[in-house]
Amino acid sequence: MAHHERVGEAQAEEKRYRLLVEAVTDYAIYMVDRDGYVSSWNSGAARIKGYAPGEILGKHFSLFYTDEDRQAGGPERALEMAAREGRFEAEGWRVRKDGGRFWAHVVIDPVRDEAGELIGFAKITRDLSERLQAAAVLERSEEQFRLLVQSVTDYAIYMLDAEGRIASWNAGAQRIKGYRPDEIIGQHFSRFYTEEDAAAGEPARGLGIAAREGRFEKEGWRVRKDGTRFWANIVIDAIRDDAGKLIGFAKVTRDITERREAQRELEKVREAFFQAQKMEAIGQLTGGVAHDFNNLLMVIIGSLEMLRKHVPSDPRASRLIENALQGARRGASLTQRMLAFARRQELTLTAVDVPELVRSMMDLLMRSLGPTVTLETRFPGALDAVQADANQLELTLLNLVVNARDAMPDGGAIVIEAQPVEIADAPDGLKPGRYVRLAVSDTGVGMDEATVARAVEPFFTTKGVGKGTGLGLSMVHGTMEQLGGRMTLRSRPGEGTTVELWMPVSETPALAGAYAARRDAAHSSDDLHRFVALAVDDDPLVLVNTTAMLEDLGFTVFPAASGDEALATLRREPTIDFVITDHAMPQMTGVELARAIRVERPDLPIILTSGYAELSENLDISLPKLAKPFAQGEIVQVIAAAMSNRTPAAHPDHNLDTDRP
Template sequence: MSVTDRCVRDTGMEQTERATASASDEGRYRLLVDAITDYAIYMLDPDGIITSWNAGAQRFKGYTADEILGSHFSRFFVPADREAGLPQRALRIAAAEGRFETEGWRVRKDGGQFWAHVVLDPILHPDGTLIGYAKITRDLTERKQAQEDLQRSEKQFRLLVNGVSDYAIYMLDPEGRVTNWNFGAERIKGYSRDEIVGEHFSRFFSPEDRERGEPQRGLATALKDGRFETEGWRIRKDGTRFWASVVVDRVDDEEGRVIGFAKITRDVTERKEAQEALAKANEALAQSQKMEAIGQLTGGIAHDFNNLLTAVIGSLEMARKRVGIDPPAVQSLIDNALEGARRGASLTQRMLAFARRQDLAPRTVDLAELVAGITAFLERSIGPELSIETRFPAGLSPAHIDPNQLETALLNLMVNARDAMDGGGVVTIEADEAAIEVARPGGLAVGRYVRLAVIDTGEGMDAETVKRAAEPFFTTKGVGKGTGLGLSMVHGLVSQSGGGLQIHSRKGEGTRVELWLPVATAALAPASTREPDVPVVPAEDRPLAILAVDDDGLVLMNTVAMLEDMGHRVFEAASGMEALDILRSEADIELVITDHAMPRMTGSQLAEAIRGEWPGLPIILATGYAELPPGGDNSLPKLSKPFGEYELAKAITATLGAGKAASPGAAIAGS
């Protein structure tokens, strides 16, 4: 055989192989198109004449192939659209722009109408000549009637053939090897057809999913049930990941034999990120609401506890005075009981701090100067095993905070760091500035903040412990080694000051506690909201006629006893109405001391009624809160519970002394 003959033979064989491959590929697409009944897929010639017709088209529109082939596709349009030239405009746009997509009413063979989503793509000869159009139609009538159906329909809608770019649509053979590849698959996954056809589809899975056998499980499910649907991470050609919504349908031939799978993939990364962001926002809001509820409960308990401590401290002080120094054993027991009661008072102050009801005196504070001033004290408090390192940038803005409470908060954080760093190490205190530009539910408000952080290299906390760390009475230190109120006090301080607390920690990696404090500006409150102390000087050299009002019998009894011990003549009332009756019958009363939190008529309401009838009568309101609840008169000074005889005497002196220098009716107030 000559060289020429062999060349002719080889060329013929190559052409035959290419034709066979083309026919095989075309057959697979034909099977893919014919297997889908949810879409009408057919061809038009350049003039709009129908040249092919699939089972989906027959199901949607009611025409068999024999009835419709050779007809113009405009017969599916409603009369108004035909008159408006919509069919011709669709062909022109598809030819000029490479695609036409729309939704509108279409007409079936029986005259019924359905809402259709239509995609029209031009088909070009390799030389660029237009040879026809590929037309895909989907019945979306149900979607138009219900939004839920709309979402499901949209998910399944943009599925097929080249030209559909939002979905990766391709075929797999029974073993999972890719047999064809559309433009959407190339756009989403980054591989061209030549690079991927013949490869196993498991290459799109993450390594961990391949190790778990996810590719095989998906095919096995589709083989058994006819369909497999899932979401998960998939890998692009460049190695990046995207969150994919995946549907795998089994494809059978006419005799029911499995010949492969139709696979549809959609990139839904943005949706997943939005869902995760929403979930985080909801979690933050739920945590904020939980802490608010705990705060209200804790504040209420502290208020009631202060009432009890008022009775205990007052009674013990009076008992100590009456016992004198003899016998010493009894005096020692009373002193011990008083010390315990005062510790209880300190405990309630921490509870009120968490509940954001403590008395604050915020002012402009240079954090670097404040930390430098207490570093030596902190070093003595945490012991010689630990050292303190500070990092403060030059030009750091001042914060708006109560400096005394902030020092206490730093001491609590340093003690926590010491306990977490068994064996020594370095605790770092640093600060920088940050801004919140978009507020989230349960988060910080929009504004500028100084971020003061205490960082340790201790054992750290797991995620569940971090979530509960600021709750009152929650501690990991064991019985007798902590009250569980340190972090809760810090949380309450920064929250009441308009800031926030953030804890970053992992088990074995240490802890970073951040105090977000508002930057001090002229728009914030005055430098101090605490009233200056009034010098304790005798206001009167004679006994006073005093009305004591409290619905708590223990507190009332002790208040009366302390006033009588001071030499005053005392009237007592268990309610606001009873107090007004006494005032109307006893004209010589010179001072009223009343609790605020009373049923039916609060102390603030009683004070308002007194000012209406006796405008010059001084009033003292006793309180367990730093600020009155809604409806209280916070413009008045206060006598805080728990109080003893000294605090009561000081309040009377301050009230009557202020009354001489101020307008009639000066008062001390509380809740």
């Protein structure tokens, strides 16, 4: 190739490089001589640093440095290092023509001739202000996030490495788990698990699921530094780098012990509410059945008693009638227990001295136990009387003692004890006030939780077919509820059973010796004049039966099937001496009829009968009451009591001595 051709090609190549450099606008590319004076200037340099070529060519490149860097010899050191080491590279602040600063990435390369002699430097500068700003924003964001995580105290937020060792620790972790950062960082997170969970491999399982699925969440017991346990919600998230490699875990733990306890309390309250609803529904059903059944038993018992009087003295017939009466009375006892459970029995509340009542029953209780069971009583020297029905309390105690005996087939011990209790708040529905807690404990086989939960349900029994009605504890429960108290049951298999009766203290003291001297009052129809009676009942079978019983006693009886009919009869028959009326009647109840009668005949004795405790409502009149089913002997007693205050002067036109058919 000719010389002039090579020269021309070299000039063309140089021109192409010059055009290439000139076209670059994102980089300042320029030359400085050996002393640092600018000898070339591209469009990128003009854009980034703000100088036109005519303004900067021949000027020293230190013009782009900050005052601090110039005073520290930065420009000279950069050229010296580039010349000595063949390259200088750094980042730092640089200054534009307008005085504004920008963050620059700077590269300085020495330029040498063919002989290797230094003839200048090539300098490339890039404006990294935006990247620096982004990095600063990222740093601020990371710092804010760090401060945010560190300031959270309700959550333990910390990092684990890939093996489960703790790499960071926030204030919430220190508060919840009790460790300072210097005590725990570098330790394995399994120390927070209970011994049983750690032995079962729970820590490794949690990390394994998080690594495999990206997330693990669970609730369970965890252990603080002081050894105490707390119920925790745990979340473990896997952390991976840009290549997807697992580098650790983020762990968030929250102490939810209080929330768990609140939830458990709510569930207990809800369960108690559902149980109360269930028992109330069963009680309403049971009470209704017992009420109707009592009406039927009323007819059966009354008819059998009268039939026994008039049937010829045939031993076989008498035995069958007596057997039928025994069965009907057993049915009456069963309905009485049903009514007790349903809280619809008629109670006669008086002040009851519990120790005296128990002592008066000791002979009866001991006869019920047999030789293999011992009975012990424990009472304090002084104990307030309770507001209760003495008869029902006796029946309740007998029931509990017999249950305790049956729970000890191989013998054992029964303890009856009482203690005064003062209640300030209102647990389980009890009103604040003074109570007596009467407990019957045995050393028998006991019951499991499932049996205890069902023990007061009606007809539930563990005694086997034909050995119990399942109404004993139901009756006790209902009676205590009706008294304004409660029954509690504690039992564990093999450890016996304790039944506690909580009864409110009476405002008045009990009469001394009331139970030792108590006896059944017997009255005979011979004590009564042959009065005229008005019998009222909407059930025709019961009405016929009541009428027949009264007529059999020698009374003259006017029957009435409703309140309106009864009032009409009273107005038509002024010789009527007393009224015996059912309470639960449609249109006009027995109480409403009594109020109407009081307006016209205020002195007329009125006896209310009922199959359950509708009679316990607040009445504005005082009336003697008779619970169905009743026998002739019971009706004689009530009539005698009702008529004891009646004087012949009440009806001057009525001769009480006149015999009536």
